[in-house]
Amino acid sequence: MKRLLPFILLVFLVFSCKSKKNYTNKKKQSHTVKVNTTAKPTEEAETIVKFAKKFEGTRYKYGGTTKRGMDCSGLIYTSFKEHDISLPRTTSGLKSTGDWIDVKEVNVGDLLFFATKKNNRNVNHVGIVTNVRTGNVEFIHASSSKGVTISSLAEKYWYFAFVQARRVL
Numbered sequence: 001m002k003r004l005l006p007f008i009l010l011v012f013l014v015f016s017c018k019s020k021k022n023y024t025n026k027k028k029q030s031h032t033v034k035v036n037t038t039a040k041p042t043e044e045a046e047t048i049v050k051f052a053k054k055f056e057g058t059r060y061k062y063g064g065t066t067k068r069g070m071d072c073s074g075l076i077y078t079s080f081k082e083h084d085i086s087l088p089r090t091t092s093g094l095k096s097t098g099d100w101i102d103v104k105e106v107n108v109g110d111l112l113f114f115a116t117k118k119n120n121r122n123v124n125h126v127g128i129v130t131n132v133r134t135g136n137v138e139f140i141h142a143s144s145s146k147g148v149t150i151s152s153l154a155e156k157y158w159y160f161a162f163v164q165a166r167r168v169l
Contacts, residue, residue: 030154032135034104041132044083044169045109049130052079052140059146072142073124076111079128080168087168095123098168103153106165107132112139112153114161122164127151 052075061069063080073091080087088094095113106112106129114125127141130150137153151158 006028026107030152031156031159033137033153033159035106035132035134035137036104039107041108042169045107048079048083048085048109048169049128049140051082052128053130053150055079055142055148056140056150058142060142060144060147064142070148075140075142075148076126076128085168091124091126094126095164095166098166101165101167103137103162103165107167108125109167109169110166111166112137112162113164113166114158115163116161121163122165125161129165 038127055067055075055078058067058070060071062071063074065071067073070078073089073094075090076094077087088097091113094111098111100108108129108131109113110129112127112129113123114127115123116125125141126138128139130140131138133153136148138150140148140150140151143151153159153162
């Protein structure tokens with residue numbers, strides 16, 4: 001009987017490990033964003049985006065506006081302020097600044113607003129469009145988990161969190 005017990009355990013382990021679940025990488029799932037790619041970005045918008053990209057990799061810090069730490073609205077505020085454009089400091093202030101535009105018409109330098117809290121469509125996150133190409137809009141923002149980074153509106157998370165776009169230039 002003592003010899004049989006290890007054999008039974010071994011058989012049990014072999015058969016219990018055979019079930020495999022197939023997991024899909026949800027990050028790779030993407031959505032096509034219909035955009036008009038014929039409009040050229042302004043030189044001013046490109047210089048603002050270039051300045052914002054200098055903060056890429058900066059850690060997230062609530063209320064931060066420097067290379068030592070930055071939040072999403074702080075990135076927008078600092079990038080535009082560097083080019084003598086005064087904008088509100090908070091996301092709630094920014095969400096009503098400038099002109100509302102359809103996502104199909106976004107261009108480099110436009111602001112994208114998101115609602116990232118579950119079951120809540122109130123705007124609480126903002127980013128600056130860095131690149132527009134057929135089927136995709138890229139934007140730079142300060143993520144609480146990744147710091148200042150560039151993401152895509154085609155990513156499932158951002159696609160469904162998107163609320164509005166605004167033009168301030």
